[in-house]
Amino acid sequence: MKNLLLVIEENVFTNVMKSYMPSIFPLVLFILLMLFHSVSFAQKTWSLTACVEYALNNNIELHQKANELKSQQIGLFESKIGMLPDLNMGSSVNLNFGRNIDGNTNAITYEQTLGNQFWVGSSIDIFNGFIKQNTIRYNHYLLSASKEDLSFAKNQLIFSVLSSYYTAVYSIGLMQVAQSQADLSELMYHRMQKFVDVGRESPIMVQELNSQWADDKLNLVRARNNMSKAMLELKQLLRLDASQMLSIDTVNALLITTTAVSNIDSLFSTAVQILPEIKQQEFLLKAKEKDLAVAKGSYFPRVYMSAGYNSNYFDGDTLAYVKQLENNQNQWVNLGISIPLFNHASVYCQRKRKEIALTNQAYELQKRKDLLYAEIVKARDELQSSENEYHASMESREFNLLSLKNVARKMEKGLAGATDFEASKQRVASAEAAVLKAKLIYIMRKQILEFYNSGNWNHLN
Numbered sequence: 001m002k003n004l005l006l007v008i009e010e011n012v013f014t015n016v017m018k019s020y021m022p023s024i025f026p027l028v029l030f031i032l033l034m035l036f037h038s039v040s041f042a043q044k045t046w047s048l049t050a051c052v053e054y055a056l057n058n059n060i061e062l063h064q065k066a067n068e069l070k071s072q073q074i075g076l077f078e079s080k081i082g083m084l085p086d087l088n089m090g091s092s093v094n095l096n097f098g099r100n101i102d103g104n105t106n107a108i109t110y111e112q113t114l115g116n117q118f119w120v121g122s123s124i125d126i127f128n129g130f131i132k133q134n135t136i137r138y139n140h141y142l143l144s145a146s147k148e149d150l151s152f153a154k155n156q157l158i159f160s161v162l163s164s165y166y167t168a169v170y171s172i173g174l175m176q177v178a179q180s181q182a183d184l185s186e187l188m189y190h191r192m193q194k195f196v197d198v199g200r201e202s203p204i205m206v207q208e209l210n211s212q213w214a215d216d217k218l219n220l221v222r223a224r225n226n227m228s229k230a231m232l233e234l235k236q237l238l239r240l241d242a243s244q245m246l247s248i249d250t251v252n253a254l255l256i257t258t259t260a261v262s263n264i265d266s267l268f269s270t271a272v273q274i275l276p277e278i279k280q281q282e283f284l285l286k287a288k289e290k291d292l293a294v295a296k297g298s299y300f301p302r303v304y305m306s307a308g309y310n311s312n313y314f315d316g317d318t319l320a321y322v323k324q325l326e327n328n329q330n331q332w333v334n335l336g337i338s339i340p341l342f343n344h345a346s347v348y349c350q351r352k353r354k355e356i357a358l359t360n361q362a363y364e365l366q367k368r369k370d371l372l373y374a375e376i377v378k379a380r381d382e383l384q385s386s387e388n389e390y391h392a393s394m395e396s397r398e399f400n401l402l403s404l405k406n407v408a409r410k411m412e413k414g415l416a417g418a419t420d421f422e423a424s425k426q427r428v429a430s431a432e433a434a435v436l437k438a439k440l441i442y443i444m445r446k447q448i449l450e451f452y453n454s455g456n457w458n459h460l461n
Contacts (some may be wrong), residue, residue, distance in 0.1 A: 044245075044247070045248065045249050046246060046247065046248045046249065047248075047249045048162070048165050048249070048460055049460050051165055051234070051238060052158050052161050052162075052460060055157055055158075055161050055237060055238050056154060056157065056158070058239045060239075061157070062150070062154060065146075065149060065153045066150060068149075069143075069146045069147060072139070072146045073143060075139050075142070075143075076136070076139040076142075076143050078139075079132070079135045079136045079138075079139045082132050082135070083133075084124075085123060085124035086122060086123055086124075087120075087121075087122045088120070088121055088122070089119065089120040090118075090119055091116070091117065091118045092116075092117050093114070093115070093116050094113075094114070094115045094116075095113075095114050096112065096113045096114075096115070097112055100113060111316075113314065113316060114314070114315040115314050115315070117310060117313075118310060118311050118312075118325070119308060119309065119310035119311075120308060120309045121307070121309075122308065123304060123306035123307075124304065124305055125302065125303070126303040126304060126305055127302065127303040128297065128300070128302045128303075128304075129296070129297030129298060129299065129300030129302070130293070130297050130300075131294050131298070134291075134293040134294045134297060135290075135294055138287050138290035138291050138294060141283045141284070141286045141290060142284075142287050144279075144283040145280045145283035145287060148276040148277070148279045148280035148283060149276070149280050151276035152276040152277045155277075155457070158460075160237060161234075161238070163444070164230070164233055164234045164237050166440045166443070166444055167230050167233070168227070168231050168233075168248055169250045169440065170436060170437070171226050171227040171229075171230040171231075172227055172230075172248075172250055173436050174223045174226065174227070174433075174436075175223040175224055175226075175227045177223075177429075177432060178216070178219050178220040178223035178224075179220055181219070181425075181429075182216040182217050182220045184216075185209065185212050185213035185216045186213055188209055188213075189206065189209045189210055192206050192411075193206050200414070201414065205411075205417065205418055208418035208419070209418050212418065212421075212422055231246055231248075234246065234248070262453060264376055264377055264380055267376050267380070267449065268372065268376055268452075270452070271372055271376065271452040271453070271455075272369055272372065274454075274455030275455055276455075277368055277372070278365075278368055278372065281361070281364055281365040282365060284361055284364075285358070285361045285365055288354070288361045289358060291354050291357070291358075292351065292354040292357075292358055294354075295353075295354045296351055298340065298347040298350070298351075299340065299347060301337055301340070302337065302338040302339075303335075303337050304336055304337075304338070305333070305334065305336070306334045306336075307331075307332065307333045307334070308331070308332050309330070309331050310330050311324075311325045311326075311328045311329045312325075312328040313328070376449070376452055379445045379448050379449050379452070380445075380449065382445045383441075383442060383445040383449060386437075386439075386441040386442040387438075389434060389437075389438040390439060390442060392434075393431055393434035393435045393438055396431040397428065397431035397432060397434075397435055400431050403424050403427065404421075404424040404427075404428050447459065447460065
């Protein structure tokens with residue numbers, strides 16, 4: 001699973017985001033704020049839920065997991081049928097040359113003889129150390145583990161879509177702000193150019209603003225490229241064509257509500273009972289126990305019974321074909337026992353290997369629980385950190401916007417230069433980046449914690 005925080009940290013553009021200048025027109029600031037909550041819609045707008053549903057229906061790996069589950073179901077059925085007696089029948093035709101036994105007289109003959117044999121036979125294990133019974137339980141636990149593995153794969157895919165979706169939302173937000181910055185720089189450039197035309201401002205100021213405008217257009221190109229890359233990754237995850245239009249809903253993604261979250265120990269206690277990755281390892285542990293029982297069953301004697309029927313025809317007899325089959329009938333019943341005494345320590349070595357595998361599976365289960373606890377701790381900590389960062393960044397943005405407003409007024413009066421204006425915009429940009437990042441991390445971590453608490457992603461609806 002790709003950590004969204006790392007994705008966001010890699011994509012932060014500290015020099016991309018700037019703000020409208022409130023001193024020009026109040027409407028400019030209003031447009032800037034609305035840009036954070038707007039998106040250009042194509043004919044179809046994909047919500048997070050729509051992306052998840054489409055990915056679940058079209059992911060090849062999930063289809064492969066489903067086929068593995070069907071194969072395991074066949075294995076369980078096969079082990080159950082193995083409890084029944086087998087039943088086989090056959091026929092053979094024998095043409096003998098040279099020295100052989102006459103089928104009619106049982107005397108030695110050198111003539112060519114032709115014989116036809118029919119047989120039916122059946123056998124059943126009366127006792128075999130409970131190997132078949134434990135094999136059924138072994139396959140039953142493997143089937144349960146396969147079901148949990150399929151659920152785990154679905155959850156992993158949903159998490160990947162979640163991460164890719166919010167990364168795309170973040171890149172769209174950066175692009176929209178970069179566009180507004182380029183527009184603002186253009187407005188400021190033309191405004192100051194008018195001041196130069198009337199002799200109220202130096203041409204050097206306009207040159208510096210023109211340079212800043214060029215930088216903003218470059219940042220806009222980079223933001224668009226990053227947005228295209230993020231959207232391409234989302235399309236690939238959804239198995240959409242690269243040329244297909246994809247417009248995602250960013251409005252709901254940017255809504256933030258503060259709710260109480262259960263403590264870590266309570267979340268962990270709930271998660272270990274319902275999450276498929278833990279239940280899968282528990283079923284695999286039980287399967288290993290039954291696999292060891294199967295190996296131990298090889299120490300016991302095997303008691304079996306078999307029965308059959310056969311009949312023969314020989315071409316040298318004067319009796320008719322059907323009459324010979326009636327006369328040559330033979331029925332038999334066999335009851336036997338096989339006691340293992342020495343098999344080159346194969347049973348012992350097999351049992352020891354199964355014991356080691358059982359121990360390793362117990363370690364794997366504990367390792368998964370430890371990883372889950374660490375993930376819950378990290379998610380809870382990042383949720384709290386992002387919430388604190390969000391409130392702090394909102395305050396920072398408010399004061400930096402006020403500072404930018406004051407700098408813009410000073411520029412109009414000739415008391416501040418383009419450098420002061422650029423520095424003020426950079427501070428606003430950092431605050432805006434922090435707000436956007438904190439929102440997305442908070443929303444995603446909150447959804448993950450809700451998943452740990454419920455074991456499903458129904459809250460995405």
